[in-house]
Amino acid sequence: MKPICPSCHSAHVIENIDTSTQGLTEQVLSPKLLIGLGMSVCKYYKINPMIGMVAGSALATVINLAQQRLMQPPLIRAAILPRYLCRTCQHTFSV
Numbered sequence: 001m002k003p004i005c006p007s008c009h010s011a012h013v014i015e016n017i018d019t020s021t022q023g024l025t026e027q028v029l030s031p032k033l034l035i036g037l038g039m040s041v042c043k044y045y046k047i048n049p050m051i052g053m054v055a056g057s058a059l060a061t062v063i064n065l066a067q068q069r070l071m072q073p074p075l076i077r078a079a080i081l082p083r084y085l086c087r088t089c090q091h092t093f094s095v
């Protein structure tokens with residue numbers, strides 16, 4: 001069943017799931033990537049890669065905690081709910 005715009009009651013509604021920002025954050029701040037980054041930095045400066053691994057995972061933990069604090073319940077709900085965009089009046093809504 002297609003949703004109908006609550007603003008103008010038009011059926012010209014497209015699904016508008018905005019995952020671009022979320023996906024980018026996960027990609028950039030993934031613990032795996034940070035550990036890898038720490039290790040390659042240490043390799044480059046000829047430091048024990050273990051130090052880089054530890055530093056990378058510590059940084060990942062800090063970022064994870066910061067993200068959890070920043071994420072307020074309404075924001076999480078908005079990210080999970082499917083979003084729809086009305087092509088008639090450009091109104092964005094969720095069902």
Ligand SMILES: [Zn+2]
Nearest residue numbers: 005008086089
């Ligand atoms: Zn509309």
